[in-house]
Amino acid sequence: MAIVSVWIEEGCITCDACEEILPEVFHVTDDTCFIKSEVRIDGGYDRNEAQAGLKPETIASFEDDILDAADGCPVDVIIVVEGGEAAAAEPEEASAPAAEAESAAPTAAAEPVEVAGDNIDELLSAGDRDLAILFGSQSGNSEGLAAKFAKQAADYGLNGAVHDMDGFDFASLSSMKRVLIICSTWGEGEMPDNAEELWQTATKAAAGSLSGVHFSVCALGDTSYEFFCESGKDWDEQFEKLGATRLVDRVDCDVDYDGPAAAWALDALAAVAAVDGAGVYHEEMVEAVKAHAAGDAGGADGEDGFSVPDITAAAVQAEISIFRYDPEAASTGSDTWVCAMPGHMSLLEALRIIKSTHDGSLSFRDGAADDPTTAICVNGRLVLPGTIRLDALAPTRDGVLSLRVDPLPGFEVIRDLVVDHWSMERRRESTNPWMVAATREGAATMQGAMGTMDPNVATALHSITDFSSAALLQASSDAVPHANGYLGPSVIASAWARRNDPRSSQDSVASIDAVLGSSNGIKAETDLASIRRQNGSGVVISEALLDAKTHVLEQDGFNGRHGKHVWWYAWTLKSSGKVNDTVLYRQVLGPIGLLGNLTSGVTARMVAGFTRTGGDMFYDMLAMVAPPAGFGKMPRQFNSSVENHHEVVAIFNELDGRF
Amino acid sequence: MATKFAYHPGNVAHSSAPEVGDTMGPLARALGIELVPLAGATSCGAGIVRQANRRLQLTLNARTFAMAEAQGLDILTPCAATAGNLHEDLQTLNSDQILMQEVNETLERTCGLTMTGEVKVHHLLHAIVDEIGLDKLEDKVRNPIDFVVAGYYGPNIQQEGACGGDDVYDPDYLEQVISALGGTPVRWEARTQSVGVPGLFSEEPTVLKQAAEALSEAKSEGAELIVSACNLSHAVLDVYQGKAGRNTGLATNIPVIHLCEMLAFALGTHNSRLALLRTRIAVIGD
Numbered sequence: 029m030a031i032v033s034v035w036i037e038e039g040c041i042t043c044d045a046c047e048e049i050l051p052e053v054f055h056v057t058d059d060t061c062f063i064k065s066e067v068r069i070d071g072g073y074d075r076n077e078a079q080a081g082l083k084p085e086t087i088a089s090f091e092d093d094i095l096d097a098a099d100g101c102p103v104d105v106i107i108v109v110e111g112g113e114a115a116a117a118e119p120e121e122a123s124a125p126a127a128e129a130e131s132a133a134p135t136a137a138a139e140p141v142e143v144a145g146d147n148i149d150e151l152l153s154a155g156d157r158d159l160a161i162l163f164g165s166q167s168g169n170s171e172g173l174a175a176k177f178a179k180q181a182a183d184y185g186l187n188g189a190v191h192d193m194d195g196f197d198f199a200s201l202s203s204m205k206r207v208l209i210i211c212s213t214w215g216e217g218e219m220p221d222n223a224e225e226l227w228q229t230a231t232k233a234a235a236g237s238l239s240g241v242h243f244s245v246c247a248l249g250d251t252s253y254e255f256f257c258e259s260g261k262d263w264d265e266q267f268e269k270l271g272a273t274r275l276v277d278r279v280d281c282d283v284d285y286d287g288p289a290a291a292w293a294l295d296a297l298a299a300v301a302a303v304d305g306a307g308v309y310h311e312e313m314v315e316a317v318k319a320h321a322a323g324d325a326g327g328a329d330g331e332d333g334f335s336v337p338d339i340t341a342a343a344v345q346a347e348i349s350i351f352r353y354d355p356e357a358a359s360t361g362s363d364t365w366v367c368a369m370p371g372h373m374s375l376l377e378a379l380r381i382i383k384s385t386h387d388g389s390l391s392f393r394d395g396a397a398d399d400p401t402t403a404i405c406v407n408g409r410l411v412l413p414g415t416i417r418l419d420a421l422a423p424t425r426d427g428v429l430s431l432r433v434d435p436l437p438g439f440e441v442i443r444d445l446v447v448d449h450w451s452m453e454r455r456r457e458s459t460n461p462w463m464v465a466a467t468r469e470g471a472a473t474m475q476g477a478m479g480t481m482d483p484n485v486a487t488a489l490h491s492i493t494d495f496s497s498a499a500l501l502q503a504s505s506d507a508v509p510h511a512n513g514y515l516g517p518s519v520i521a522s523a524w525a526r527r528n529d530p531r532s533s534q535d536s537v538a539s540i541d542a543v544l545g546s547s548n549g550i551k552a553e554t555d556l557a558s559i560r561r562q563n564g565s566g567v568v569i570s571e572a573l574l575d576a577k578t579h580v581l582e583q584d585g586f587n588g589r590h591g592k593h594v595w596w597y598a599w600t601l602k603s604s605g606k607v608n609d610t611v612l613y614r615q616v617l618g619p620i621g622l623l624g625n626l627t628s629g630v631t632a633r634m635v636a637g638f639t640r641t642g643g644d645m646f647y648d649m650l651a652m653v654a655p656p657a658g659f660g661k662m663p664r665q666f667n668s669s670v671e672n673h674h675e676v677v678a679i680f681n682e683l684d685g686r687f
Numbered sequence: 688m689a690t691k692f693a694y695h696p697g698n699v700a701h702s703s704a705p706e707v708g709d710t711m712g713p714l715a716r717a718l719g720i721e722l723v724p725l726a727g728a729t730s731c732g733a734g735i736v737r738q739a740n741r742r743l744q745l746t747l748n749a750r751t752f753a754m755a756e757a758q759g760l761d762i763l764t765p766c767a768a769t770a771g772n773l774h775e776d777l778q779t780l781n782s783d784q785i786l787m788q789e790v791n792e793t794l795e796r797t798c799g800l801t802m803t804g805e806v807k808v809h810h811l812l813h814a815i816v817d818e819i820g821l822d823k824l825e826d827k828v829r830n831p832i833d834f835v836v837a838g839y840y841g842p843n844i845q846q847e848g849a850c851g852g853d854d855v856y857d858p859d860y861l862e863q864v865i866s867a868l869g870g871t872p873v874r875w876e877a878r879t880q881s882v883g884v885p886g887l888f889s890e891e892p893t894v895l896k897q898a899a900e901a902l903s904e905a906k907s908e909g910a911e912l913i914v915s916a917c918n919l920s921h922a923v924l925d926v927y928q929g930k931a932g933r934n935t936g937l938a939t940n941i942p943v944i945h946l947c948e949m950l951a952f953a954l955g956t957h958n959s960r961l962a963l964l965r966t967r968i969a970v971i972g973d
Contacts, residue, residue: 233778235757347731355907408879422854422924450826506880507890507893510897511896514893550891555842557734557771557842560846561845574738576740578740581738588889590886593889595738597732601747605727616888633926637703643960661925661926663703670726671726676729678798679746680743682796682797683743685737
């Protein structure tokens with residue numbers, strides 16, 4: 029059988045016999061013998077315990093010499109792998125190594141322990157998973173980072189080992205597949221004291237001596253110095269010169285290094301973890317490794333009812349910008365913190381940490397995780413900060429989770445993120461929110477007469493008022509901050525539920541109807557879409573508010589501007605299948621409203637629309653017969669009907685004969 | 688190979704916004720999109736009709752869905768309000784099979800049509816990013832839109848399931864498109880907020896404040912131009928911007944164009960309109 033690989037067992041006595049026979053393949057070091065990188069498929073330089081294959085040209089040229097070297101080894105530590113099976117030069121002593129190699133045999137024929145690129149579990153567990161983290165440190169910062177990242181390495185299926193550059197054997201690097209370097213710069217671009225000796229050795233090393241190494245560098249420095257991060261840059265350049273493969277670009281960190289270093293570690297650890305046991309880099313697996321480390325694929329899912337789901341996640345690089353308002357100085361603005369935080373940490377916990385470690389003056393409402401008064405706004409999303417984890421708040425873009433934290437819109441701000449809920453409570457009070465029950469029959473029970481309610485009605489009423497926070501719901505309306513006196517969705521949803529509660533008295537229902545139909549009632553809500561899109565209960569609440577609106581409009585007989593708008597919109601739709609803006613303007617605004625548009629410039633901007641669109645001044649023949657229709661952006665007076673318009677009319681006639 | 692859609696132009700393209708029709712055709716041709724007109728489609732109701740009769744709007748939109756399904760095509764619209772309302776009604780029908788059956792019975796009696804709910808509704812923005820691809824868009828750019836541009840989404844397409852692969856609360860598809868066209872996008876808070884179009888006629892003071900705040904925020908963020916993914920909202924942001932500014936005292940004068948206009952300009956059509964836009968931005972203002 030043909031030779032496919034050769035490796036060295038423990039026990040080499042460094043007699044140089046093999047190197048004398050075949051110096052092209054064997055290199056005897058101070059304490060063992062290495063298989064040279066030039067002849068190996070994986071480019072590694074070590075004893076080749078992983079049994080990486082030899083290059084075809086090596087096998088073709090030196091097959092007999094390799095067998096001679098193995099034969100001539102006085103302690104028989106040269107193991108030759110032939111045709112997928114390990115066999116020692118001396119057949120009678122081959123039993124143990126052959127058995128060991130058996131399991132690796134199917135892959136050994138080509139690339140002994142290379143992992144199939146799409147198997148994340150195999151990639152993160154098979155073969156050599158060692159990671160060397162070297163630190164060059166003057167004040168201890170690099171050492172601290174190295175220790176931290178070595179700990180994180182376990183999440184990536186790596187055995188992280190921290191090495192002080194002082195006293196480190198540079199030659200041993202050549203047998204390593206994964207190396208991360210964290211090095212600070214001292215003085216005017218000088219190496220830290222503990223790195224100087226290793227650096228001198230590195231500069232004298234032979235080109236190609238690190239050809240099997242995959243690496244990345246984190247450089248620490250201070251931009252106030254001329255040679256910023258010079259040491260890290262030197263290591264980065266030297267490793268490349270020596271043939272090592274850079275997987276992630278070097279990061280140069282200023283004095284506030286935590287955030288950038290943490291972001292680098294997320295990428296660098298994932299990249300080196302994607303180097304398999306045979307030293308082959310699987311770039312296509314990096315994202316899968318990240319997801320695995322973040323816990324997306326790890327841990328029990330809890331679906332069996334017994335196991336506890338793993339909800340932990342890797343650190344995310346967060347840029348948290350928080351609205352600040354100081355009432356004493358009457359100053360507003362925002363402060364930004366860039367930090368690495370566990371993805372599973374809640375926003376409330378993150379705010380607490382920032383307050384306790386960075387800025388004690390930061391003000392926000394604290395409380396239990398589901399405390400409804402803690403509601404705030406993050407990137408336009410209204411949340412209870414104790415109930416949502418950082419990595420679920422917003423998408424991570426370019427490796428950064430960017431969060432803009434603001435107080436709830438529509439409320440007066442007391443300080444920073446603390447808002448005054450009193451305006452909402454005053455509005456709630458104005459609706460006389462106390463139940464006025466009708467006298468009714470109940471079921472006779474041992475405890476006395478008890479009221480009964482149809483389960484469907486009870487469920488419907490409950491769902492209308494089942495929102496996590498009244499303040500949060502109130503803030504979900506984009507009209508609330510701008511409509512003076514508008515009661516808001518929170519107050520109206522509660523009133524609507526009470527109005528439909530069969531226990532409410534007739535007088536109470538009439539009173540609530542008056543509130544809902546008032547100018548500050550449901551008609552003041554300009555767009556339910558803004559409520560519908562916010563949080564889980566938004567859909568149910570917005571549909572309840574739509575019901576309230578329909579009820580109010582019907583009670584008014586579709587009078588008033590709001591009623592007319594709805595009525596004439598539907599009417600024009602029946603007439604042609606398309607909305608007719610001209611009819612709406614005329615019927616809803618009336619002559620006074622149209623005059624107002626004329627004097628306020630609205631009509632002028634419509635007529636002069638062609639000056640903004642670049643279109644024709646007259647875009648329709650109507651401009652000739654019924655001006656100003658057909659000019660600029662003036663809507664048409666008459667619409668052509670949609671195809672099969674009679675079908676539209678038939679639907680209207682069947683479903684709503686009012687139009 | 689052309690990507691084919693049933694085309695719903697929205698509520699204003701036929702009337703007060705002819706520029707939508709002017710630009711949709713050329714941009715679709717440039718991007719290899721085949722638009723098949725839904726000649727019988729009605730207005731989506733804009734959330735107004737359902738205030739009078741929810742079942743009525745559902746059934747009218749179900750008729751539109753049935754027509755698209757008969758052609759075997761998904762629906763494409765350049766208007767966020769239309770995309771949002773159609774999506775909402777489609778979701779309502781798909782989540783309640785009894786309701787779907789009742790609506791289908793009505794459709795069968797009145798139009799001889801039925802729907803299955805398999806049709807999908809796409810906004811132009813999502814079709815470009817998810818279906819066409821930003822790389823292809825970038826390749827087709829002939830006139831880079833080298834302005835600082837604020838993209839306005841509105842609240843209707845920023846609903847769960849209605850915004851393609853974009854994020855509901857913190858979207859960036861429009862910003863990606865602006866960048867692909869050579870522009871510089873700004874991130875602003877009001878981009879997903881409502882400017883109150885459904886309440887324009889009845890709650891004008893509130894709507895003017897909503898519009899003024901959005902316009903002034905875009906300006907304060909350094910935008911030279913607003914591009915709107917919602918044709919209905921565009922009407923308020925453009926036609927009412929002077930009145931909004933006077934009523935609120937905020938700075939509101941800024942050019943506002945439709946997404947389809949920006950795309951068409953960048954793809955090399957309507958060069959004179961782009962020149963006019965440049966002049967407005969550089970010299971005139973709004």
